[in-house]
Amino acid sequence: MKLEHLFFIFIFPGILFTSILGLIIGWVDRKVSARFTFRVGPPFLQNFNDFFKLLGKEATLIKNSIHSLFIAAPFVAFGTLSLLATMIGVTLFYGIGFGGDIFVIMYLMMIYSVMIVLGGASTGNIYSSIGAGREVKLLIGDELVFVLVCLVPIIKSGYQLNLESIINFQASNGAFIGSASGILAFLLGIICIQAKMTMQPFDIPEAETEIVEGPLMEYSGPPLAFWKLNHFMMYVIFPFFLILIFLGGFNLTGLGILWFILKYVGIVVVMIIIKNTNPRIRTDTALNFFWKYASPIGLLAIILAILGV
Amino acid sequence: MGWYNKRLAKSLWVFHISGSPCNNCDIEILDLITPKYDVERLGIKLVGSIRHADVLLVTGVFNEKVAPKIKKIYEQAPKPIFVVAIGSCPSSGTVFKNSYNIVENRESVIPIDMYIPGCPPKPEAMIEGVAKLMEKLNG
Numbered sequence: 103m104k105l106e107h108l109f110f111i112f113i114f115p116g117i118l119f120t121s122i123l124g125l126i127i128g129w130v131d132r133k134v135s136a137r138f139t140f141r142v143g144p145p146f147l148q149n150f151n152d153f154f155k156l157l158g159k160e161a162t163l164i165k166n167s168i169h170s171l172f173i174a175a176p177f178v179a180f181g182t183l184s185l186l187a188t189m190i191g192v193t194l195f196y197g198i199g200f201g202g203d204i205f206v207i208m209y210l211m212m213i214y215s216v217m218i219v220l221g222g223a224s225t226g227n228i229y230s231s232i233g234a235g236r237e238v239k240l241l242i243g244d245e246l247v248f249v250l251v252c253l254v255p256i257i258k259s260g261y262q263l264n265l266e267s268i269i270n271f272q273a274s275n276g277a278f279i280g281s282a283s284g285i286l287a288f289l290l291g292i293i294c295i296q297a298k299m300t301m302q303p304f305d306i307p308e309a310e311t312e313i314v315e316g317p318l319m320e321y322s323g324p325p326l327a328f329w330k331l332n333h334f335m336m337y338v339i340f341p342f343f344l345i346l347i348f349l350g351g352f353n354l355t356g357l358g359i360l361w362f363i364l365k366y367v368g369i370v371v372v373m374i375i376i377k378n379t380n381p382r383i384r385t386d387t388a389l390n391f392f393w394k395y396a397s398p399i400g401l402l403a404i405i406l407a408i409l410g411v
Numbered sequence: 412m413g414w415y416n417k418r419l420a421k422s423l424w425v426f427h428i429s430g431s432p433c434n435n436c437d438i439e440i441l442d443l444i445t446p447k448y449d450v451e452r453l454g455i456k457l458v459g460s461i462r463h464a465d466v467l468l469v470t471g472v473f474n475e476k477v478a479p480k481i482k483k484i485y486e487q488a489p490k491p492i493f494v495v496a497i498g499s500c501p502s503s504g505t506v507f508k509n510s511y512n513i514v515e516n517r518e519s520v521i522p523i524d525m526y527i528p529g530c531p532p533k534p535e536a537m538i539e540g541v542a543k544l545m546e547k548l549n550g
Contacts (some may be wrong), residue, residue: 132451143451143452145421151454158418159491162489171459298444313461321463322489326462326463
């Protein structure tokens with residue numbers, strides 16, 4: 103391992119960059135949500151203050167819980183997301199492949215949900231258990247659609263699995279969003295991200311008014327701080343992933359920087375608008391939506407991609 | 412700890428306990444998160460779980476039935492935690508003062524850091540109370 107790799111993991115596309123950008127975008131989310139309801143919203147450094155405050159609080163353990171799992175879950179999730187951020191970021195900013203392919207990314211994204219389930223179920227709290235169960239159901243719902251969405255760029259790039267080859271193919275042949283199958287898959291991708299980040303209308307596992315943040319209910323202090331940070335890091339990772347597989351990445355020279363900001367902020371704003379204009383749906387409605395309506399559209403996108411449209 | 416207290420002052424997460432109130436104070440507390448008063452601009456958030464809280468808002472006179480439960484909730488909270496008593500009931504007992512089922516010494520149940528009297532207190536009064544708590548934390 104070279105010094106350069108440590109820099110990738112800890113500083114630039116990895117932990118530090120993703121955390122800071124995630125906390126800032128988390129503020130954008132809270133501010134825009136507040137403006138939607140004609141409120142003023144929190145100050146700029148609010149999420150940083152929240153994070154540092156939670157780091158200094160007492161971490162409570164529950165007598166009857168599985169302590170090792172309870173403590174390990176947020177940190178393993180943090181590690182997973184850091185790895186994801188590094189892999190996606192390195193491919194986007196430097197054009198270097200990391201040796202794995204798109205399936206590694208899909209598995210790592212699933213590990214995050216599994217960690218939420220394990221952390222929530224380890225406490226023995228009834229609300230946490232309900233939340234963990236709902237997370238599994240939501241995962242069953244969105245995972246199929248997410249796999250279908252990821253298959254479209256693979257097919258369109260001539261059955262290449264490396265992120266690097268996908269982005270190079272788009273650089274020479276135009277971004278996949280320019281085709282009918284690309285647009286369909288991209289829209290489904292945004293909905294899947296919404297479900298994977300458990301934002302409204304898919305905040306079923308963390309329904310604050312119903313089961314008080316579900317799996318996170320018993321967490322306090324530093325573990326809770328890392329759960330919150332994980333959530334904000336996903337504001338960076340998932341839009342970057344979509345940009346990578348559909349929007350043709352970045353070109354960070356001259357006007358390219360403007361395009362980078364436009365693509366990223368565009369996706370985030372669409373997510374925030376969906377979040378603020380939709381109420382929470384029931385678990386069965388979510389499963390219905392993903393299996394009955396979203397999956398056939400995903401299949402249609404794949405057929406279109408094979409036909410070359 | 413000055414640096415940490417400043418962070419804490421800017422992100423007070425509030426958990427709300429009803430200690431046998433008449434519900435008026437609870438409704439006034441909810442006014443604080445409406446567009447008109449919006450305490451999120453001060454970093455205040457209403458949370459649903461005691462494990463996430465920094466401030467406990469207690470309303471009502473504590474009767475014999477809820478006092479042990481309030482004590483239990485206080486013990487479950489991660490420290491440091493501040494207890495703010497909202498309304499005239501916790502500070503004086505108002506019309507329930509000499510009732511048979513009231514805990515006379517409310518500070519023996521949980522240590523109360525601040526009283527905001529009023530029946531119910533106006534949202535402005537509650538925001539002033541929060542501002543004084545922040546002032547104290549900022550030193």
